[in-house]
Amino acid sequence: MSYVAVKGGAKAIANSEALLQAQRRGEQTVPELSLEQIKQQMALAVDRVISEGSLYDRDLAALAIKQSWGDLVEAAFLLRAYRTTLPRFYYSQPVDTGQMQLQRRISSIFKDLPGGQQLGASFDYIHRLLDFKLAAEDNQFPAPESETDNQPVPRVVDVLGKEGLIQAENPIQQPNNGATQSEENVFDLTRQPQQLPAGRDARLQNLARADEGFLLSLAYSSQRGYGNSHPFAGEIRVGQVEVVICPEELGFEVAIASITLTEVQMVNQFKGSSAIPPQFTRGYGLTFGYNERKAMAMALVDRCLRAEEFGETVQGPAQDEEFVLSHSDNVAAQGFVQHLKLPHYIDFQAELNLVRKLRQEYQQSNQATQSTEVEIKQAENFDSANIENNSVPTPISPPLDHPTTPHHSPTP
Amino acid sequence: MTSLTQNFNFAYLDEQTKRTIRRTLLKAIAIPGHQIPFGSREMPLSYGWGTGGMQVTAAVIGQDDVFKVIDQGADDTTNAVNIRRFFEKVCGVETTESTSAATLIQTRHRIPETPLQEGQIMVYQVPIPEPLRWLEPSEVETRKMHALSEYGPMYVRLYEDITQFGQIATAYDYPVMVNQRYLMRPSPIPRFDNPKLNMSPAIQLFGAGREKRIYAVPPYTEVKSLDFEDYPFQVETWDKACEFCGSTESYLDEVVTDNDGGRLWICSDTDFCRSRGKREE
Structure with missing residues (x-):
């Protein structure tokens, strides 16, 4: 008997893990990466991981990146799986991005404005030429002197808001009862299942930790006509804000952290409706860390998802709330796509039985109707070739694209 | 760990x-x-x-x-x-x-x-x-x-x-x-x-x-499987028996044994199969 039952799964798993660890470490002669190196020299990778992992902890993100062999989706997953075990003590007060200590601030809708434009550190105007000098180590890169006075700078959209030109952000409302909720009642995506239609709070939380690539493509599609999007980058700001909690037992506010955020406000034209005068509307993007591309994409998609609110026709995928919110999470997506690696042989056996049965019936009905000698001969030849192999169902292959393919549900 | x-x-x-x-x-x-x-x-x-x-x-x-x-x-x-x-x-x-x-x-x-x-x-x-x-x-x-x-x-x-x-x-x-x-x-x-x-x-x-x-x-x-009066729900059957325990009433997996289309059938439920006693090793 040549068949050997698949045994020893536990040992195979242990060996696979050991091999992964060894390959991840690489040559022993090459110095090991330190978390501090990852945190500082791969800071944007860390920022993506804290954003999609939805946990602001740069040390743990660096560890996750090291552990995941540089796979950032895997690193975000590691961080999520860890954060879910942490107890929830408090909800913070809303952060005030108007009080942000700016590192960077751009507006494309005014040439100059209070607080000015501040490029900060950016790839935007750097020629994308490979810098071969960087291949050598021990480079020194002195930072230029900073002139900023660290005074808070008003947000650009607030300038428009004073004139009533831009639609105001309303307090959070639930989609169904319209009741205004207090801060404690803000939807919490990490504790509650997504509901559809979702409130804007749930929607923004979903987008904030959504896969960057997914949002980027959706945002791009909306610019190319799959959706109705005419955005201006009202303001992009990156910097630190304070996180403040107000524990009930203390009765006063305590600042517990300073975190880096990227905030994007997209300004979109809106011609008005019977109920609303012509004005600008906004799309909002906010991420942990310096994640400008993601935050911009998020702002575009947020505005697309407000189509219904503004009485616009839903035309493109980016405007379809259920489509976007159900498929944005890369921790869920990577799992389900890759679960196809798990054994499915039971369901495949059931399909095999079914397809054989269908083929048998197909063959019988074919033989009844077809009488040309050539075809029968072909069938006989095929038969004799398989004669010793009684388990394989007999002959006559229907054309591959024949409509008798049974319903196939993705097997999970 | x-x-x-x-x-x-x-x-x-x-x-x-x-x-x-x-x-x-x-x-x-x-x-x-x-x-x-x-x-x-x-x-x-x-x-x-x-x-x-x-x-x-x-x-x-x-x-x-x-x-x-x-x-x-x-x-x-x-x-x-x-x-x-x-x-x-x-x-x-x-x-x-x-x-x-x-x-x-x-x-x-x-x-x-x-x-x-x-x-x-x-x-x-x-x-x-x-x-x-x-x-x-x-x-x-x-x-x-x-x-x-x-x-x-x-x-x-x-x-x-x-x-x-x-x-x-x-x-x-x-x-x-x-x-x-x-x-x-x-x-x-x-x-x-x-x-x-x-x-x-x-x-x-x-x-x-x-x-x-x-x-x-x-x-x-x-718990009723959907069907029609004239097309009642049916489960599949095999005209084979488990290679190990000889069962004919359990769900059988088909195992490919060689490159020439050779097959054998075994119980998918390993515990059921083992408890019936191995007929062949």
């Missing part, structure tokens, strides 16, 4: 989360076959790899439980091994491969051949909980359809199968009606296993982690 048991709560999830899952389970038991949303968590295994079943197991498992995990009917497939060793690690409970000795069985794609008993709990891993999903992609719409018992489209689909193929061409995850009210996906078990769902003395719990849904079939509940 001993640190895991020290750093994490019994059964991995914190007590608060387990409590919310148990509340969801009670609701699910009270409305057989109805999908209840729950605040599903990230687990240390990928979504789509049994996280729903694992969360249900974590919520109901106790120190006295005897735990069994099967995937494709077998205790020794890598995924079953992996989930079993996870709960060994975070609970330290006794595990078994014997269906009758287990108090709690987590499964993917099969129901054991050995009949379940009162007091046992079956936990099914569910990838897509919504039976109407391939007919209607929108969750908002399918929830309405369930509320209104609007199951006509499913019958139409089965009817179309019959007109096209002469039979219902669904081999697994075959839709069932629970307690004459809710259409339910039995998870991707082969339709061979569907009759075992009906009037089962065990508690049957279904967890879909990625889709954040839990549903249940309480003991002794009617």
Whole structure:
């Protein structure tokens, strides 16, 4: 008997893990990466991981990146799986991005404005030429002197808001009862299942930790006509804000952290409706860390998802709330796509039985109707070739694209 | 890995989360076959790899439980091994491969051949909980359809199968009606296993982690596979017997033995096969 039952799964798993660890470490002669190196020299990778992992902890993100062999989706997953075990003590007060200590601030809708434009550190105007000098180590890169006075700078959209030109952000409302909720009642995506239609709070939380690539493509599609999007980058700001909690037992506010955020406000034209005068509307993007591309994409998609609110026709995928919110999470997506690696042989056996049965019936009905000698001969030849192999169902292959393919549900 | 048991709560999830899952389970038991949303968590295994079943197991498992995990009917497939060793690690409970000795069985794609008993709990891993999903992609719409018992489209689909193929061409995850009210996906078990769902003395719990849904079939509940009077529901049969134990009434896996199309058939349920005694080694 040549068949050997698949045994020893536990040992195979242990060996696979050991091999992964060894390959991840690489040559022993090459110095090991330190978390501090990852945190500082791969800071944007860390920022993506804290954003999609939805946990602001740069040390743990660096560890996750090291552990995941540089796979950032895997690193975000590691961080999520860890954060879910942490107890929830408090909800913070809303952060005030108007009080942000700016590192960077751009507006494309005014040439100059209070607080000015501040490029900060950016790839935007750097020629994308490979810098071969960087291949050598021990480079020194002195930072230029900073002139900023660290005074808070008003947000650009607030300038428009004073004139009533831009639609105001309303307090959070639930989609169904319209009741205004207090801060404690803000939807919490990490504790509650997504509901559809979702409130804007749930929607923004979903987008904030959504896969960057997914949002980027959706945002791009909306610019190319799959959706109705005419955005201006009202303001992009990156910097630190304070996180403040107000524990009930203390009765006063305590600042517990300073975190880096990227905030994007997209300004979109809106011609008005019977109920609303012509004005600008906004799309909002906010991420942990310096994640400008993601935050911009998020702002575009947020505005697309407000189509219904503004009485616009839903035309493109980016405007379809259920489509976007159900498929944005890369921790869920990577799992389900890759679960196809798990054994499915039971369901495949059931399909095999079914397809054989269908083929048998197909063959019988074919033989009844077809009488040309050539075809029968072909069938006989095929038969004799398989004669010793009684388990394989007999002959006559229907054309591959024949409509008798049974319903196939993705097997999970 | 001993640190895991020290750093994490019994059964991995914190007590608060387990409590919310148990509340969801009670609701699910009270409305057989109805999908209840729950605040599903990230687990240390990928979504789509049994996280729903694992969360249900974590919520109901106790120190006295005897735990069994099967995937494709077998205790020794890598995924079953992996989930079993996870709960060994975070609970330290006794595990078994014997269906009758287990108090709690987590499964993917099969129901054991050995009949379940009162007091046992079956936990099914569910990838897509919504039976109407391939007919209607929108969750908002399918929830309405369930509320209104609007199951006509499913019958139409089965009817179309019959007109096209002469039979219902669904081999697994075959839709069932629970307690004459809710259409339910039995998870991707082969339709061979569907009759075992009906009037089962065990508690049957279904967890879909990625889709954040839990549903249940309480003991002794009617579970009917959809069919028509003139096209009654049928399960598949084999004209082969298990190579090892000679069984002709169990679900058989086809194993390819060589490059010339050689095949043999063996029980998918490894515990059932072993307990019948090996005929051949």
